[in-house]
Every structure is written in C-alpha cells, then in structure tokens.
Amino acid sequence: MARQQKTIITCAVTGAIHTPTMSDALPYTYDDIAAQAIDAAEAGASILHLHARDNETGAPSVNTDDFAPFLPRIKQATDAVVNISTGGSLTLSIQDRINPAATFSAEMCSMNMGSMNFSFHPLAKRYGDDDWKFDWEKEYVANSDGNIFRNTFRDIAEAAKTLAPHDIKFEHECYDVGHLYNLKFCMDIGLFKAPIFVQFVMGILGGIGADIDNLVFMKKTADKLFGDDYRWSILAAGASQIPMATTASQMGGHVRVGLEDSLFIKRGELAESNAQQVAKIRRIVEDLGSAIATPDEAREILDLKGGDRVNF
Template sequence: MNPNVILTCAVTGAGDTPQRNSAVPVTPEQIARSAIEAAKAGASIAHIHVRDPDTGGVSHDSAHFREVVERVRAADTDIVLNLTAGGGGDLFPQLTGGELRAGPGSDLQTPAERHAPVGELLPEICTLDCGSLNFGDMVYLNSADWLREQAALVRDAGVKPELECFDTGHVRFARQLIEEGLIDDEPLFQLCLGIPWGAEADTQTMLTMRDRLPANAHWAAFGIGRMQMPMVAQAVLLGGHVRVGLEDNLYLSKGVKADNAGLVEKAAGIVEALGARVMTPAETRARLGLRTPGGKL
C-alpha cells in the first residue's frame, strides 16, 4: 500500500461534458477557479485542458492556457500544474467515394504545436500520451517518431512528462523512450483505465500494467465514470497515486452530479479511510523532483 498519495484533479478535459454537467468549467477563469477549489479540497496536482470559451469545445490556444496558469499561480492556494500536451491527435476517418480523408471533428497537430503552450508557460508537469488508440469511434494518433520528437521537446524544456498509458503497449513504448534517453530522472506514469477501447478498469489490468513499469517509476492510475472511486482505492492498495475530476467522471454518486472539489474530497476520504494520507503540493514537488513553478529545476 502507498501511505503517501499524490492526488490529481483533472479539471475539465476536452469532451462534450459541459452539456451534461454545468459544473464542468469552460472559460479560463472558470477552469482556474475550479483548480483552486480542488486545491482547497486537498488536491496535490491540477491537470489542465482549456476550452473555447464561446463553444465549450476543444481549444489549444496558448492565450487560454496562459490565463489559467497566471490565475492559479497568483492565488493564495498552492497546487502543482500539469498541462495537457496530448491534444491535436483526433482523427475521424471518413471514406467518401472511395477517398479516405479526415472527417468532421478531426483535430490534428504536429509535435511542435502540441508542445507550444508547455514551452511557453513551463508548467511543472505536462502529459505525454504514449501511443495511438481506438478512442471510442475516433482514432487517437500518436506515431512513434512524433512521440520521440515531442518527448525531446519536453525534456529540453525541463518539464517533467507524465507518461499517459491507455494500454499495455503504451507502457512498452514508454520504457523504450526511457532507454533512448528521452525521459530524464525517475519516470512518472499515469495508467488510464476504462476508456473504450483501451485497458479495462479492473484490478488485474492495473496490476498487469504496474508490473511492467521500471523499478524506479512513480505511478498513478484512474478509472472513468462509475469506476473512478474504485480505482482510487485500488491504486492506493497497489502502491500508486490517484486521479479524479470532471474530465473522467461527472457524478459524485448515482444520479448526483459532481463538481471537482466534491470529487477531490471524496477521493481524499477514501485515501484516509485506507490509512494513507494525501501529499501537499510542496511534498509532491519534492517527491517527483519538479521545478519551482515557472522556473528551472
């Protein structure tokens, strides 16, 4: 069991969830406020996507990331910032008249474009998704060469990558990045469970992925939807850290819609009921060897 747990709150994500739960933050001000509320509820890390303030849809605009980061850093409540760098990989293949093309909803970026907000704002952590996936009806694209390029950009910026793994092959490729020297220091893994059609959100799958991590790895895991809280308990018991938040789950209990602070409070209660404790942001930085906010390592 892990007695000292890092608790991440994934604040908003990129799905069409604002239409299903009005607590999902959309504007930079709302996202920053929700991250601060999660910190006050006990979160160690805030995982940040941004949205188009007018439509609520996906955005990669560095200006929106900057506003969120500046608002959070200016607050009197500390939290580690983890910016997504995994956007711009969405492909909806469309075959029309025998011609294959990217269909409506596709959103593709180069590694440099994905990295731009990270390189500009220098968060303590950013995500690095470690492979492609049939993500529901969409294909999420991450070629090996593109991931190598992106990993080098993250390394050279001095930001710690969170290696997001949606299936066992992603863990294998992440180990390859480490062997090639593209990941510095002790690696940080996030095991992403329950997303169709990736790794399942169950004990055996989490254990299988955990057992394939490098010996010096830090790791966390999360489940989506109703499996969010069961995977919190399971990750702690298997020695890992945890993640909750409205990116992954919209409900506090059956039929009761959540907000981020409520999900953090519930997860912290599970951690404490198991005899563990949630680490502070300062303790998290020390444990993971993170830079100071906005600065160098």
C-alpha cells in the same frame, strides 16, 4: 516498488472529451476553470491537470490565448503543481498539442505513450438533436468513432526533445500494457530519465478496461520494466473513477480524479464540482490510513523543477 508514504491527488479539471451539455458543473470559461482548479487544490489536489477551452462555446482548445487568462490566477491563488495537457485534441498535430506546455514551461505535462482508437461516440446517443447547448458538440462526440489518437514514436520523440529544455516532468499516460513497453523503449534510447511518472489510464473505449485484474497486470508489468525508477497513478473513466482510485491507493499508487475523467460523484448522480470529487477520494484515502501529499511533497516525490521556474 516500495509504497509511497503519501498519496498524491491529481485533479483533471475539464479535459477535452465531455461537453457543456453533459453537465452544468463542467467548467469551460476562463473564470470557471480558474475557480474550480483553485477549489480543487484547496480540497487536497496537489497537481492540477489542465486543458483550455473556448471561453464562449466551451470547445476544446490548444490556443495559448485560452490558457493565458487562467494560469496566472491559479498560480497566484495556490501552490499546486500545474500539469498542462499535450493531448488537447484528438485530431491536431503533435506540434500544436505541445505548444501550450512549451509556451508556459509548466512543471509537468501529459505525454501519451501510443496511438489508439480513442472514442466516446456512444455518449451522443444520450441526447436528442435539440438537447445540445452548442452547435459543435453533437458532431464532435458522434464522429469520435472515426478518430485515431495519433502518438507515433516520431511524435513522442519530437515532443520529448522539444520540451526537454524546459525540464518538464511528464505524466506518461499509458492506456494499455503495450504503452508501457513503448515507454521502456523510449527510456532505453534516452528520451526520458528516471524517476518517471506513469499514469495508468483505464476504462477509455479503445484502451484497457477498468478492473482490478488489469490494474494488477499493468503494475506487475511496470515493476518488471522500470523497477524502482517509476512512480505511478491511476485514472479510471466514469463510474470506475473512485473505486479504482481507492484500490490503487492501497497498492501504493497515486490517484487522479476530476470532471475530465468522470462527471459523476457516484453512480447516477452528477458531481457538483471537481472539488467534490477531490474531497471524496481524500476522505477515503485518509480513512484507510494514508496521508495526502502537499504540493511540495508531490514535487519531492516526482522530482519536479519547482513552481518558480514556470512561464506564467
């Protein structure tokens, strides 16, 4: 497909994988999530991908009461597109996971396109028993090798049909090439309409590896399946975040960074904030000759409903 004239930067602010012990910069209180999201938007992110957390312990949450304190603050302070996660827990039902997006009728939300063994248990080995800040963290991380991140065709259909009245644009998260075929099937039966927005998710244990050959293969497959009916972005976990985003930006793709996907600004050095990661990829993309999309330009590229039609 033709290269986009401008590059959209998405920032995934906190996620549901990393825990407070892993980085002091990871936001989990309502105030910190709001502040870091706003700073990321000011640094150049036109889309903010948001999860919620318990304000006291930092545990991942899909409770709408944990979204309500920061969503209006972000909207008041920035024009960035708000994208609410529907993957906020690896163990909860799809009904629980889509409830925040439905409640707040966001412009965008994530849509995971297949079930997988999503695991991050090796991270637990980096910390001793007495290193964890909160009691829930060690078990949460160490036991993730027993989880199946469930996203069946029935789950996907239920999410799509429940959220359809809200005119929400989905960020279709594809962790492997088979997920692209799942998405094509769902389009063929009328669950999603073009233009779709595909997020190639690379480097997660249980999904496709983060390397250029795999990126090229994913894009060629998407080109074959969707033609001109899709826009695409990449997120790569850990140390692959910036290198893979740089490559994707030169292939005509959009990019996603943020502390959800990597806690580092470069190998061996923890990032100070989400905004630092946004500023870095913005500088790289602009130095390589591309322009960064504003929020309104992102809305036009992705055919979004507009920030005046959300419920927060």
